[in-house]
Amino acid sequence: MQKIGVFVCWCGSNIAGTVDVERVAQAVANEPGVVISTDYQYMCSEAGQLKIRQAIKEYGLTGIVVCSCSPRMHEATFRKTAQAAGLNPYMVEIANIREQCSWIHKDKDEGTEKAIILAKAAIAKLHLNTPLKAGESAVTKRALVIGGGIAGIQTALDIADAGYEVDIVEKSPTIGGKMAQLDKTFPTLDCAACILTPKMVDASAHEKINLFTYSEVEGVSGFVGNFKVKIRKKARHVKADLCTGCGVCTEKCPSRKAPNEFNQGLNKRGAIYIPFAQAIPNVPVIDTEYCVKMKTGKCGLCATVCPSKAIDFEQQDEIVEREYGAIVAATGYKLINLDNFEEFGYAQNKDVITSLELERLMNAAGPTKGTLLRPSDNEHPHEIVFIQCVGSRDVSGCGKPYCSKICCMYTAKHAMMIRDKYPDTKVHVFYIDVRTPGKNFDEFYRRAVEEYGVDYIKGMVGKVVEKDGKLLVQGSDLIANEQIKIEADLVVLATAIEPDPSVKNLATMLTASIDTNNFLTEAHAKLRPVESPTAGVFLSGVCQGPKDVPETVAQASAAAAKVIGLLAKDKLTCNPCVANSNELLCNGCSQCANVCPYGAIEYINKEVNDHGKREVRRIALVNEAVCQGCGACTVTCPSGAMDLKGFTTRQIMAEVDAICK
Amino acid sequence: MQINENNKEFKPLIVAFCCNWCSYAGADLAGSSRLSYPANVKVIRVPCSCRVNPMFILRAFQRGADGVIIAGCHPGDCHYTSGNYFARRRMTLLFSMLDYMGIEKGRTRVEWISAAEGAKFSATMNEFVETIHNLGPNKKLEDLRCKE
Amino acid sequence: MTVNEKELAERVIRISGVNTKKCMKCGKCSGTCPSFEEMEYHPHQFVSMVEKGQIKKLMESKSIWTCLSCFACIERCPRSVEPAKLIEAVRVCVIRQQGENHLKANAVPEKLDENMPQQAIVSAFRKYSK
Numbered sequence: 001m002q003k004i005g006v007f008v009c010w011c012g013s014n015i016a017g018t019v020d021v022e023r024v025a026q027a028v029a030n031e032p033g034v035v036i037s038t039d040y041q042y043m044c045s046e047a048g049q050l051k052i053r054q055a056i057k058e059y060g061l062t063g064i065v066v067c068s069c070s071p072r073m074h075e076a077t078f079r080k081t082a083q084a085a086g087l088n089p090y091m092v093e094i095a096n097i098r099e100q101c102s103w104i105h106k107d108k109d110e111g112t113e114k115a116i117i118l119a120k121a122a123i124a125k126l127h128l129n130t131p132l133k134a135g136e137s138a139v140t141k142r143a144l145v146i147g148g149g150i151a152g153i154q155t156a157l158d159i160a161d162a163g164y165e166v167d168i169v170e171k172s173p174t175i176g177g178k179m180a181q182l183d184k185t186f187p188t189l190d191c192a193a194c195i196l197t198p199k200m201v202d203a204s205a206h207e208k209i210n211l212f213t214y215s216e217v218e219g220v221s222g223f224v225g226n227f228k229v230k231i232r233k234k235a236r237h238v239k240a241d242l243c244t245g246c247g248v249c250t251e252k253c254p255s256r257k258a259p260n261e262f263n264q265g266l267n268k269r270g271a272i273y274i275p276f277a278q279a280i281p282n283v284p285v286i287d288t289e290y291c292v293k294m295k296t297g298k299c300g301l302c303a304t305v306c307p308s309k310a311i312d313f314e315q316q317d318e319i320v321e322r323e324y325g326a327i328v329a330a331t332g333y334k335l336i337n338l339d340n341f342e343e344f345g346y347a348q349n350k351d352v353i354t355s356l357e358l359e360r361l362m363n364a365a366g367p368t369k370g371t372l373l374r375p376s377d378n379e380h381p382h383e384i385v386f387i388q389c390v391g392s393r394d395v396s397g398c399g400k401p402y403c404s405k406i407c408c409m410y411t412a413k414h415a416m417m418i419r420d421k422y423p424d425t426k427v428h429v430f431y432i433d434v435r436t437p438g439k440n441f442d443e444f445y446r447r448a449v450e451e452y453g454v455d456y457i458k459g460m461v462g463k464v465v466e467k468d469g470k471l472l473v474q475g476s477d478l479i480a481n482e483q484i485k486i487e488a489d490l491v492v493l494a495t496a497i498e499p500d501p502s503v504k505n506l507a508t509m510l511t512a513s514i515d516t517n518n519f520l521t522e523a524h525a526k527l528r529p530v531e532s533p534t535a536g537v538f539l540s541g542v543c544q545g546p547k548d549v550p551e552t553v554a555q556a557s558a559a560a561a562k563v564i565g566l567l568a569k570d571k572l573t574c575n576p577c578v579a580n581s582n583e584l585l586c587n588g589c590s591q592c593a594n595v596c597p598y599g600a601i602e603y604i605n606k607e608v609n610d611h612g613k614r615e616v617r618r619i620a621l622v623n624e625a626v627c628q629g630c631g632a633c634t635v636t637c638p639s640g641a642m643d644l645k646g647f648t649t650r651q652i653m654a655e656v657d658a659i660c661k
Numbered sequence: 662m663q664i665n666e667n668n669k670e671f672k673p674l675i676v677a678f679c680c681n682w683c684s685y686a687g688a689d690l691a692g693s694s695r696l697s698y699p700a701n702v703k704v705i706r707v708p709c710s711c712r713v714n715p716m717f718i719l720r721a722f723q724r725g726a727d728g729v730i731i732a733g734c735h736p737g738d739c740h741y742t743s744g745n746y747f748a749r750r751r752m753t754l755l756f757s758m759l760d761y762m763g764i765e766k767g768r769t770r771v772e773w774i775s776a777a778e779g780a781k782f783s784a785t786m787n788e789f790v791e792t793i794h795n796l797g798p799n800k801k802l803e804d805l806r807c808k809e
Numbered sequence: 810m811t812v813n814e815k816e817l818a819e820r821v822i823r824i825s826g827v828n829t830k831k832c833m834k835c836g837k838c839s840g841t842c843p844s845f846e847e848m849e850y851h852p853h854q855f856v857s858m859v860e861k862g863q864i865k866k867l868m869e870s871k872s873i874w875t876c877l878s879c880f881a882c883i884e885r886c887p888r889s890v891e892p893a894k895l896i897e898a899v900r901v902c903v904i905r906q907q908g909e910n911h912l913k914a915n916a917v918p919e920k921l922d923e924n925m926p927q928q929a930i931v932s933a934f935r936k937y938s939k
Contacts, residue, residue, distance in 0.1 A: 070689045071706065072681075099692025100704050104783070110700040117703060343841065343885055393833065394887035432835040462841025462885060476840035478853065483845040513742055521742070533742045577708070597742045630741035631712030635751065647708055652717055659676055659703045660724035 002127050005036045005061045006119060007052055009043035009068035011098055016041075018102040018111040024067060027116045031123050035059045044074050049081045056085035063091035063129055065122045067115065069098040088131030090576060090646060095122040117659055124658040128651045132576035137625045139225040139572055140325040143563050144169065146217055146506065147330035149177020150196060150549060151541025151556045153203045155328050158560030160208035164567045167322060168203065169212045169231055171502065172261075174279035176200055177332055181262060181356060183363040185549055186413045187444035193365070197278045204280045214285060216502075218319065220327070220509040223600075223626040224536030225572050227324045235315040237286035237294075238272075242310035245282035249302035249311065250274055258290040260367070264357045266375060267367040272302045272311075277365065286313075326563040329506060329520055329532070330540040330556065333497040336391045340398035343463045344390065344493055350376040351471055352464060352491045355407070358414055372418065374490045377469075381489035384418060385473045386411050386429040387461045391496035393432070400496045402517060405546035407494035408435045412448040414492065419452040428455045428486060430475050438548070457484070464491050503543055510537050511599035519545050530559040534598055535626065538562050577646030578627035579634060581620040583608050585641035588618030592633035592642050600626035601633065673727035673793040675702045677786070678717065680710045682740035683775045684732030690779030691786075698786035709733065710771075711744035715755045718769065722759075722802040728768045728793040732782070735773040745773070763801045767792045817864035817902060825898035829860040831888045838882035838892045847875040852882045852892040859895050864902070873900045 008025045010016035021039040029037040036059050040048050043066055052064060064087070066078050071094040079089035097115040105111040143159050145152045148170030156166040168175060179185075180200075182192035203209050212231055219230040238249075253270030260269040262276050271290040274282060292299035293313060303311035335354055338346040346352045351374045353361070364370035374381045388407055391399030408431070415427045434456070436442040448454045461475035470487045477484050499518045507514045512532040513521045520543050523531040530539055540559040541552045566572075581592070583606060593601040600623045607616050620641070622633075631644040643649055679685040685706050691698070707713055710733025718729045731752060733745040749771060756769045770789060774782050822829070838852035845851055850858065850872045858867055867873065873896055882892045921930065 070685075070692075072686060072689060096689075096704070096706075099689040101692075101700075103692040103695055104697045105700045106697065107700075114700045114703070121703070121705070389835065389887070395831075396887055396889045399887060430840075432833060458836070460835040460837035460840050460887075462837055462839070462881070474840060476836035476838075476845075476851070476853065478834065478836040478839070481851065481854075483839060483842065483851070523742075524740075525738070595747060597744070628741060630709040630744045631707070632709070632741070632744055632747050635711060635714045635747070644708070644712060647712060649714060649716070652705065652707065652712075652714075653720055655705050656676060656717055656721050656726075657724055659705070660674060660721055660726050 002033045002062045002129075003035050003060055004031075004033045004123060004126055005052070005055045005059060005064045006034055006038070006123065007043055007048075007055075007064060007066045007068075008037070008039040008097075008119070009048070009066065010039060010041045011069060011102075012041065015068070015098050015102040018105055018108055019097055019115045020108060020112040023112050024097070024115045024119055028119045028123060031120060033127060034123065035061065043068050044077055049077075052078070052081050053085040056082065056087055061087065063087070063093070063126045065093050065095060065119060065126055067095040067097045067119050067122070070094075070096050070100070088133075090132040091126070091129050093122040093126045093129070095119045117661075120661070121655045121658040124654040125651045128648065128654055130645075132645055134576040135574040135624045136571045137223075137225050137574065139567060139569055140227070140323045141165065141567050142167065142322070142324050143326045143328060143567060144227070144229055144322070144324040145328045145330055145540075147177070147332055147541070147543070148172075148175030148211070148213065149330060149332045149541065150179040150199070151332065151543075151552045152177070152328070152330035153199050154553050154556035155330060155540045155560045155563070156203055156209050157199065157206065158557050159563050159567070160206045162560075162564045163208070164564065165208050165210070167210045167212060167324070169215050169217055171214070171216050172275065173214045173236070173283075173285040174275045174281070175203065175211060175213060176276075176278075176280070178356075179549060180276065180278075181264070181359055181363075183359045183366075184413060184417060186409045187438070187440045189413070189417070193278065200278070200280045211281065212320070213281060217506065217509065222323075223623055225325045225566070225625070227327055227536065229322055229324055229327070231320045231322060233318040233320060235317050236283065237288070237312055237315045238284050239310045239312050239315070240281060240283045242308045243283045244308055244310075245274070246307065247274060247284070248305050248307065250284055252301050252305045254299065254301060255290050255292055258287050263360045263367050264354070266357060266360055286311075326536050326538065326566050327510060328538045328540050328559050328563060329503070329510065329512065329543050331500045331503045331506060331543040333542040333546070334500050335495045336400060336498050338391070338493065338495060341390060344387065344461070344491070345464045345466070345471075346493060349464070349466050349471060349491075350374075351381075351489065352493065354493050354495045355410055355414065356495070358492050362414070362417065372422065379489070380422070381425065383426045383486065383488045384428070384490045384492065385461070385471075385486055385488040386415060386427070386492045386494065388429065388431045388494040389460070389496075390493040392494075394496075400498060400517060402546065403435065404494075404496045405435070406497070406548045409438070409441055409444070409548065411492075411494050412436075412445045412454070415454040416448040416452045419448075419454060426455070428457055428488075430457050430459055430461050432458075432460060438550075497542065497546055499543055510534060512537050513597070519543065530555055530562055535628070536566065572625065574625050575629055577629045577644065578624050579622045579629065579631065579642055579644050581622060581637075582641045582643065583617075583619045584610055585639045586617075586619040587639050587641075588620065589638065591636045591638065592620055595632045595636045597630065597632065598626050598628055600628075671794065671798060672701050673790060673798070674725060675728045675730065675786070675790060675793060676721045676726045677702055677704045678707050678710070678713045678729070678731045679704050679774075680733045680740070680744075681706055681708050683734035683738065684710075684772075684782065686776035687732070687774040687778045687782040690776065691782040692779075694779045696779055696783035698783045699790045701790060702786045709739065709741050709744035710748035711741070711751075713748060713752075715751060718755065719802065722764065722768075722799060723804045725799070725803050727796075727799045728770075728789060730770045730772060730785070730789055732772045732774045732785075735775055738775065764799065765796055767796055768799060814862050814864055817868075818859060818862040820902060821859055821864055821895060821898040824901055825891070825894040827856075827859075827891050827894050827898075829856050829890065829895075832856045832860075832890045833888055835887065837885050837887060838890075841881045841885045843879060843881065844875050844877050848872040852896070855892050855895045855899070856890055864899065867899045868903050868906075872896075873903065
């Protein structure tokens with residue numbers, strides 16, 4: 001039997017005004033187990049807490065019930081009080097007789113009656129409380145950033161600057177991501193490379209940052225503070241430690257058939273290549289699909305010309321296992337496939353291009369050295385049509401239901417840059433809505449219209465067809481209520497963006513959840529925007545939702561701050577109110593693991609002693625560091641083996657019984 | 662069920678299971694905004710609406726409750742991401758079974774009340790008590806052996 | 810039988826099964842319409858006019874007869890609004906209203922031309938019988 005003390009708080013007149021606190025204290029004094037029941041003006045005050053501490057010592061209490069304000073307010077306070085008096089902090093129950101009683105009821109009798117019942121329910125629950133101990137787990141002081149774009153680089157730099165080790169895993173041969181492909185960035189028109197490449201260099205030169213380029217995460221196990229990650233380092237067929245990055249091999253390679261991914265396939269590259277001049281690391285990769293030596297065995301020219309003997313055709317993939325305290329997903333985006341939009345003729349006409357292709361066509365390091373030439377005949381386009389919302393805000397199933405967010409601004413940027421560089425070019429933009437909510441964004445868009453004379457047309461394009469070497473664009477002008485036809489030289493599609501396809505597999509590995517559009521979901525849409533619901537997994541950049549560069553960088557730094565906060569701890573205290581399976585009742589059916597949102601339940605084979613019979617059984621084991629204590633498993637469990645500490649089935653039943661007496 | 666001895670007025674007994682993160686906070690907000698609702702509503706705090714075992718509800722009816730309400734975070738806002746979806750599915754099944762047994766659908770309810778919706782909490786409780794009042798005392802599942 | 814515009818609008822929506830509120834006014838339907846020049850009211854206007862309940866104007870316009878029912882607007886609408894179904898529904902409303910003036914079904918065989926294709930006969934029945 002517990003020895004229980006009941007402490008009824010007046011809260012000045014807040015409670016005492018509508019609840020007869022003395023009567024409450026008297027009414028519960030004779031409840032089983034109650035050895036002392038008293039009231040006081042302010043229980044949370046120093047004097048009130050002293051009263052509790054003294055009572056605990058004097059009567060040798062094993063648990064206390066405080067009838068006061070909401071547990072959301074002072075539960076922590078009274079737990080500390082109990083702990084100071086040598087009691088387990090989880091032997092404290094709060095009866096909420098302020099927010100849920102005195103403040104909402106006017107009749108004093110009614111309020112007092114209810115307060116007595118709430119106190120009795122708390123006592124009934126406390127009888128079944130057991131001392132709980134919060135577990136602790138060590139923290140591996142290293143973070144993993146998955147994705148080496150601007151989001152990943154920024155997160156890694158911030159974490160590394162705080163003094164923690166960071167590994168970046170990037171699936172392509174170089175870090176830099178999509179931003180490296182951009183020409184200029186809105187709204188200031190900074191050159192993307194000029195602001196990105198110094199960051200790339202910083203990341204590679206930082207002593208705390210370790211780059212795994214041309215690598216992929218293969219498996220993740222463990223939990224917050226103690227992740228174990230398998231990384232596959234794909235074979236480059238070039239020994240990175242010997243290679244000097246001189247580039248002779250890339251020049252001599254006779255194969256010129258592979259589409260250049262960095263230039264969005266607008267030109268070709270060799271089978272051995274460095275993605276772009278500022279690539280980090282500056283080590284080539286052999287594309288085995290196009291390498292003549294790899295396919296026929298006859299060539300090996302690169303190996304012959306390499307002055308440092310770095311080419312290794314026999315190189316194999318390598319698996320590295322590393323331990324981390326925190327993981328940041330920064331997997332970024334890609335453009336959607338335009339096969340569903342044949343009305344724009346992207347696949348048929350070379351001169352219908354995506355905005356990312358236009359970025360490369362305008363970039364000084366691009367296939368045209370920065371001169372805007374149309375891909376079909378390398379002529380200057382004189383009339384250009386931009387089409388916005390291609391695949392965005394589309395619920396018909398062809399595209400994506402969300403707004404891709406960045407297209408309005410980059411289209412304004414492109415239109416402005418073209419008008420600036422080639423004033424004789426006519427530029428039309430078909431838009432549904434122009435969305436420019438950002439600092440200096442609307443001003444930027446208005447400048448495109450007012451200063452640069454870009455022709456914005458409210459309406460959508462219905463079709464694009466080729467006619468006598470021109471592109472006939474037919475669309476509607478809703479303001480003029482007309483259907484207009486424009487003979488354009490170049491059509492640019494503001495293509496919707498979607499999360500990188502690798503994120504699906506990654507989310508499964510991390511037990512992070514993804515939404516219907518495959519964006520990673522945050523722990524709370526408003527208050528925890530950079531954390532995933534899985535403890536220790538953080539989100540950075542477009543993998544969480546469409547973002548432009550400034551927003552991505554802001555979120556990247558926010559994620560880094562969260563990681564630093566986690567890595568700064570030597571030990572993690574776990575919430576002790578977690579699920580717990582009774583190994584004698586568990587039949588290993590896996591239903592609990594199916595509903596667990598955190599992947600906190602695993603199965604082990606364990607020898608159990610069932611009434612003297614010893615046998616090995618498959619039973620559920622809850623990882624207390626991962627479990628967040630929602631209780632979904634407890635209700636799902638068909639054998640009643642799962643229970644939630646602090647909110648056990650018996651405890652809640654006891655409360656129900658006490659209330660319904 | 663409580664029968665007031667003096668005037669035999671029916672005062673329904675309502676058990677409300679509120680999730681710690683949204684609805685319990687919503688109830689607190691109703692309190693701090695002084696939005697009154699009848700005293701016969703008694704709140705039990707659970708970590709998440711998915712912690713509510715159908716047994717708790719049956720037990721409450723057995724012990725004489727006249728109505729049971731489960732309140733959780735709005736769909737998509739669950740602190741544990743998906744708990745309220747589990748609750749919704751389980752309760753849909755349970756309620757249709759209770760209905761089949763003769764416990765009217767109005768006696769059981771699932772509501773989504775966020776931490777900011779003190780007014781909704783109070784309005785919901787007022788309305789729920791009213792509904793139960795009209796339905797009358799719950800006799801169907803009440804186990805008289807549970808009464809002294 | 811006089812039908813007010815509100816009832817007409819409800820009828821058009823019921824027949825077509827179109828939810829006009831889904832429209833985000835992008836104009837892709839009118840941008841893609843091959844019969845645009847021939848129409849007094851254009852596909853996107855059908856959506857907004859049905860929503861506003863201006864059915865009579867649509868019924869009186871010759872737009873409903875110049876629509877080719879090619880369904881390009883249905884195919885390309887990003888919000889699955891399906892303007893062509895609205896146009897068809899307005900057409901059906903007109904046909905039903907004119908029902909009284911049409912031939913009785915039993916008067917049709919006398920007027921049949923032997924060389925008339927089978928399909929035309931079937932569609933005539935569909936159109937003129939109530």
